[in-house]
Amino acid sequence: MTIYNFSAGPAVLPKPVLERAQAEMLDYQSSGMSVLELSHRSQEFETIIKEAENLLRELMAIPDHYKVLFLQGGASTQFSMIPMNLAKGKKAYYHVAGSWGKKAYTEALKLAQIIPFEPLLLASSEKDHFNKIPLYDKAVIDPEAAYVHITTNNTIEGTAIYDLPDTNGVPIVADMSSNILAVRYQVEEFGMIYAGAQKNIGPAGVTVVIIREDLLDQEPILSSMLDYKVHVQAHSLYNTPPVYSIYIAKMVFEWIKELGGLDQMELINREKSGLLYTFIEQSTFYNNPVKNPKDRSLSNVPFTTPSEALDSQFIKEAEKAGFKNIKGHRSVGGMRASIYNAFPREGVIALVNFMTQFEAQNSK
Numbered sequence: 431m432t433i434y435n436f437s438a439g440p441a442v443l444p445k446p447v448l449e450r451a452q453a454e455m456l457d458y459q460s461s462g463m464s465v466l467e468l469s470h471r472s473q474e475f476e477t478i479i480k481e482a483e484n485l486l487r488e489l490m491a492i493p494d495h496y497k498v499l500f501l502q503g504g505a506s507t508q509f510s511m512i513p514m515n516l517a518k519g520k521k522a523y524y525h526v527a528g529s530w531g532k533k534a535y536t537e538a539l540k541l542a543q544i545i546p547f548e549p550l551l552l553a554s555s556e557k558d559h560f561n562k563i564p565l566y567d568k569a570v571i572d573p574e575a576a577y578v579h580i581t582t583n584n585t586i587e588g589t590a591i592y593d594l595p596d597t598n599g600v601p602i603v604a605d606m607s608s609n610i611l612a613v614r615y616q617v618e619e620f621g622m623i624y625a626g627a628q629k630n631i632g633p634a635g636v637t638v639v640i641i642r643e644d645l646l647d648q649e650p651i652l653s654s655m656l657d658y659k660v661h662v663q664a665h666s667l668y669n670t671p672p673v674y675s676i677y678i679a680k681m682v683f684e685w686i687k688e689l690g691g692l693d694q695m696e697l698i699n700r701e702k703s704g705l706l707y708t709f710i711e712q713s714t715f716y717n718n719p720v721k722n723p724k725d726r727s728l729s730n731v732p733f734t735t736p737s738e739a740l741d742s743q744f745i746k747e748a749e750k751a752g753f754k755n756i757k758g759h760r761s762v763g764g765m766r767a768s769i770y771n772a773f774p775r776e777g778v779i780a781l782v783n784f785m786t787q788f789e790a791q792n793s794k
C-alpha cells in the first residue's frame with residue numbers, strides 16, 4: 431500500500447534526498463565517515479554549510495546585506511531572540527492570525543517584564559478562531575517602532591499572507607516556518623525571516639534565520655547563544671550546529687533548484703493545493719473553515735465533514751487506506767492535509783478520490 435504522509439511537521443521529505451542520504455550514510459564522499467560523524471570544523475562540513483547558504487541565497491534571491499544563519503532551538507526560540515535582539519527599548523507590534531503568532535506575542539509579553547520594550551497587539555482574528563487574516567489600520571503603527579511581527583503561514587488554521595501588509599515603514603519580522611520556499615516572497619520587503627526546518631526545509635533541529643545587517647544589535651545580548659551577532663560573526667559555528675540537519679537541508683535546496691527553482695515550486699504548489707480546494711468548494715459534504723480564497727494556505731488545507739463523528743470516522747478510514755497524519759490539530763479538530771513541497775501531486779489526487787468515495791458512502 432502506498433503511504434501518503436500529511437504530517438504538519440516533521441513532514442515528508444523528497445524521496446531522492448532520502449535516497450542520496452541513504453547511499454552516503456556510511457561513507458560520505460570517500461571520507462570513510464558518515465556525515466553523522468563529521469566534525470563541524472572539518473573541511474567536508476565547511477563545504478556543506480557554505481553550499482547550503484549559497485543555495486538558499488540563490489533560491490530566495492537573498493540580497494548581500496542580509497545574513498543567513500543556521501541556528502537551533504526551533505522557531506520557538508526565535509520568539510524570545512527577536513525581542514532580545516531587535517526591540518531595543520521600542521514598541522514592537524504583533525499581527526496575530528494563528529496559534530503560533532499568539533505564542534510569539536505571549537513570549538514577548540513575558541520578556542517585556544524583564545527587558546524594556548513595549549509589545550503591542552496590532553490585530554488578531556482569535557475571536558473568529560483564526561479562520562481569516564485580520565486587517566488593521568496602518569495609521570495606528572508608530573513609524574519609530576522596532577518591528578511588526580507576522581506569521582506568513584498559519585500552519586494550524588490553514589491561512590496565509592501572500593501580499594504583505596503596509597507597516598508604515600516599520601521592518602517586518604516574519605515567522606515563515608511553514609511556507610518558506612513554498613512561495614516567492616521578496617526578501618528585501620522583510621527585516622528578518624525565520625523558519626524551523628521541519629516543515630519545508632528538512633529535518634527538525636535547524637532553524638533558518640535571514641536578517642538584515644543593520645538590524646543586528648550593536649550591544650552584546652546577555653547570552654551569547656541568544657545573540658544574532660555572535661552567530662553572524664561565527665558563521666553559524668559559534669557552537670556545534672546540527673550537522674546532519676544542515677546536510678539534508680542542503681540536499682533539499684538542491685532538489686528545489688533542479689526542479690526549476692522557487693517560482694516553479696510555487697506553480698506546483700498552487701496547482702496541487704488548487705486540486706484540493708476546488709474539490710472541497712464544489713462539495714456540499716466537506717467544508718473549509720477559511721472562507722476567503724485569498725487567505726487560504728497553499729501548504730496546510732483544513733477541512734471538516736458535516737459532523738465530529740464523521741470526522742473521526744474519516745480519519746480512521748483514511749489511516750487504514752494509507753493517508754497518515756491527516757487529523758487536524760487538537761485545537762481546531764477536523765482534518766488537515768499538510769501538502770508541503772515534498773508532498774507528491776499523486777497523493778493529493780489519491781486523497782480527492784478517497785474523499786469522493788467517503789462522501790458517496792456517508793452523505794444522506
Ligand SMILES: *Cc1c(COP(=O)(O)O)cnc(C)c1O
Pocket residue numbers: 439503504505506507530581583584585605606607608626627629
Ligand atoms: C511549527 C511552527 C512553529 C514551531 O516550531 P518549532 O521549531 O517546533 O519551535 C512556529 N511557527 C510556525 C508558523 C510553525 O508552523
